[in-house]
Amino acid sequence: MEANESGFEITQQQGAWVIRMWWPTGPITGGPQRITVEAAEGAATRDVARGISTTVLRRLDLAAAMKLAETAPELQQGMEEVTAKVEEAGSSAGLLLANEGVSEPYLATLAATYKTMADLGAPAPVPWLARLIGRRPETVKDHLKRARREGYLTTVAGKAGGDLTEKATQVLAAFTESGDGRN
Incomplete structure (x- = not known):
């Protein structure tokens, strides 16, 4: 090596x-x-x-x-960096997701946070998300399926993640502009 x-x-x-x-x-x-x-x-x-x-x-x-x-030692250093970035990305959305019902803003924020975690290379983003928002991994997985079904997140075959759709981007923008967002 x-x-x-x-x-x-x-x-x-x-x-x-x-x-x-x-x-x-x-x-x-x-x-x-x-x-x-x-x-x-x-x-x-x-x-x-x-x-x-x-x-x-x-x-x-x-x-x-x-x-x-x-x-590889490089992997350990990289994992520490990814963990910090994922925690940061998740905690900014965690408060909203933990206190929000399954609404449009919730699904769009969940999709965006999941995408960010996957893009950062987080191993198994669903359990991380579940821990951050205080819900069971099975529940988060079901909500992500719903987010895909309702058009907030695309699918990437065989991998975690996806792309945010225009619908998700519009919901997030409207939610943030309305002052309801906690960002």
Whole structure:
């Protein structure tokens, strides 16, 4: 494992090839953001001449690389920073969400806070949100589904988060301008 100024890299060798996987500094929320495959130093010319085979790519062990990446000291520092940012983002909306019924402003604020947490790389944003607003994770999950159904938040396949819709942006703007917002 090698660290550089903006992230860290894990290297694996498969036959005549060196595979480098790079993650940015911060929480590991999925696979690497960059993979490079290069001929290994001293690799047999005949193996390199054949090029990278699908066998080399199938043997790439992403699960082991991710486990190793999770132990990186850079990750711990990044997690502390993300935790602080998520807590800050959540606490600004937490008071409103804790005291508000399931209204338009609640759904729009919940969607915006959830999106912010996911964008910051918060692992499992739903339990964090639930803790911040004093509701059960199942309840928050149901409210997020409702926010999606009612058009406040889009879906991102297979990942936490989404994008705020125009409807959510308008509700948040009207709520803030009316003076009801606690921001």
